[in-house]
Amino acid sequence: MPAKGHAPRPRQEREVRRAAVRDVGEAQGGVVSRDQLRAAGITGHEVAAHLRAGRWRAVHTQSVAVHTGPLPYVGELWAAVFEAGDRGCLDGSSALIASGLQHYTEDTIRVSVPRGVLVRRAPGLDVRQTRRLRPEDLAAHGIPRTRSDVAGVRAALWARSDKQAALLITMSVQQGLTTAERLGAQAVKVRRDRRRMLVTTVVADLLGGVRSLGEHEFARECRRRGLPEPSRQAVRRSRDGRWYLDVCWDQWGVVVEIDGIQHEWATNLVSDALRHNAVTLDRAVVLRLPLLGLRVAADEFFAQIIEALVGRGCPMPVAS
Known part of the structure; x- marks a missing residue:
């Protein structure tokens, strides 16, 4: 501890900042955005020094892993959101997984951004502009993502096959992420899509018909x-x-x-x-x-x- 009446030394200040960054990263799968690093007072030179020393490693272009171990999937999800910017959010099946969907995996993380927002490309990410993104569609807490009822319908519309579409809708209800009623309320908002009828039919099944x-x-x-x-x-x-x-x-x-x-x-x-x-x-x-x-x-x-x-x-x- 510094002597009474004396300001902390630069090395102690750096340790305090690094501890604060680690605390933020713990809640995000070990990943922090470069904006968060700047907000914590970490300079670009410090970031570069940590990267060169191998204490941290870059994830895409907009985030950093503040540890050297394997990156957990939740960290990959946070990195995907950071890459999309402060208006991006997980969507479709990626949002369902972030909300707790089990026994289902995807090779690509789907992120939605509003129309006109810069779209960055990175391996394993599918960042797309959409007019459908509204503030009320977002989950209230946790990683930025669409609510499970919104995500469930979109996951079905964007699925690779009808089979996958039906499974995603069914699993989201079976696992308690949302209800058939909420999915139905979202399904009726779909005006034009080749899977509109399939989604409506599967939701009708879940509603008890x-x-x-x-x-x-x-x-x-x-x-x-x-x-x-x-x-x-x-x-x-x-x-x-x-x-x-x-x-x-x-x-x-x-x-x-x-x-x-x-x-x-x-x-x-x-x-x-x-x-x-x-x-x-x-x-x-x-x-x-x-x-x-x-x-x-x-x-x-x-x-x-x-x-x-x-x-x-x-x-x-x-x-x-």
């Missing part, structure tokens, strides 16, 4: 493939009560259960398992068809259904 919507689509797919008309909502009775089957072909003992998102929830696991077992004990083949599968892998699932029907003696043409 699974049974009628899923069975309607299933019946349409059966007719398109030349399958015999199945029975719908067939009733089976057991010692424990009644079981309602989504669709079945009684003559050949084939049952298809169409699972919506609610079948993933713990409250339904027991009743679903009991129903499945009861029907199986009745010597029927029970196939599960997730509604998401009907959206993104219908051909593969119907190939299994046709195999089950043919294997039980159903005379029918091969699906076209």
